[in-house]
Amino acid sequence: MTFDDAPETPLLRQLKARIAARGPISVAEYMSIALGDPVHGYYTTRDPLGVAGDFTTAPEMSQMFGELVGLWLADRHAAGAAGTILAELGPGRGTLMADALRASPALAVLPLWLVETSTTLRAEQGKRLTRAQWVDRPDALPDAPLLLVANEFVDALPVRQYIADAGGWREVQIGLDPDGRLAFGLSGRLPPPAGGAPPAPGAWREESPAAETAIAEIARRIAMHGGGALIIDYGYGAEDRPAGPTMQAVRRHERADPLEAPGEVDLTWLPDFDALASTARAAAPVEAWVTTQGQFLVELGIGQRAAALAAARPGEAAAIADALERLVMADAMGERFKVLAILPADHPRPPGFDPATPLPGRTA
Ligand code: SAH
Secondary structure, three states, X not given: OOOOOOOOOHHHHHHHHHHHHXXXXXXXXXXXXXXXXXXXXXHHHOOOEOOOOOEOOHHHHOHHHHHHHHHHHHHHHOOOOOOOEEEEEOOOOOHHHHHHHHHOHHHHOOOEEEEOOOHHHHHHHXXXXXXXXXXXXXXXXXXXXXXXXXXXXXXXXXOEEEEEEOOEEEEEEEEEOOOOOEEEEEOOOOOOOOOOOOOOOXXXXXXXXXXXXXXXXXXXXXXXXXXXEEEEEEOEOHHHOOOOOOOEEEEOOEEXXXXXXXXXXXXXXXXEHHHXXXXXXXXXXXXXXXXXXXXXXXXXXXXXXXXXXXXXXXXHHHHHHHHHHHHHOHHHHHOOEEEEEEEEOOOOOOOOOOOOOOOXXXXX
8 A cells, every 4th residue: 555545435445355355347347336336336325416516417507408308308299199108217416307397398297207226316306306206227117108318327337348359359357456456457358259250459349238228128118109218428429439448437527547436436438329229229110310419409499499598587698608509519518429319110300310400610
């Protein structure tokens, strides 16, 4: 132990003891313990959102985000099936849904189901969404036509990472270095995929069984009962695939070391939205589209909504203009955040997914 060591978090002590006894763990196991441990997990022990917390999400920046998501969902419900339920995965403080319900009275009469594991955040959600009912997992939602939104939920689910060398794929693991600190390492070579070409050395891939299960579950429900879903996150597609594995840590709005203080820093990864769309299509007969957050919000009219809000509240005009820029501009959230829509088979392309919509701030 050296003098610059920060005090160990309880989870750091537990993880070191476990790895010393039983060997390295996968990145997914690490994330699952660091974020979800029932006593010391990051989401179990705190509300991480907002200026005083670790990160700020789109609904926490502006009411416009939840309002437009609500309009999209209400529009999918216009042809509405009887018995439809409204659901959100990982609702944080409940801000998005509160804004959606206020803007769309047609949604406010539907049964509201929240998928949330954190009792701390369930309590926050209950303050704003008094009619809500909670479950732990998407597959525990009632069987019914489903209108669903998930913002920054998929990126919090555990992810496995693989890196190839000349001999084939190896899994990224977390073990102990000679000084007994947590350190990244690689598993032995994994058996080559049957029939597939060997991977190029340096190739990488990430797989989140939990994300795939959630997306497949949503797709099956929408195929069977009808409805529609929006999955929104910081992620990538074929055009902007990162150079390497994407798990990262954030603490007080700054990048942090993911191994330093498990349970006290947020851990996320960047989903591949083309892969999420493929997972949905493979699970059930559904349509799946992907666009950027900027294009989605612009096409749904966020410019007009911002103008109307600023006219109604002149004192807040500068803050409204600032939030608008952060949500839609390509160099802010507009391009890096992606939106996946899942709709029943043969549904026409929904509003917000026209690829011709110009992305503000992009000069290409
Ligand atoms: N959607 C909110 C909060 C995003 S933070 C917003 O945009 O502001 C991630 C949310 O997902 C939190 O509510 C967290 O408690 C929840 N969460 C994380 N892992 C989860 C899991 N495995 N099952 C259910 N909810 C989870």
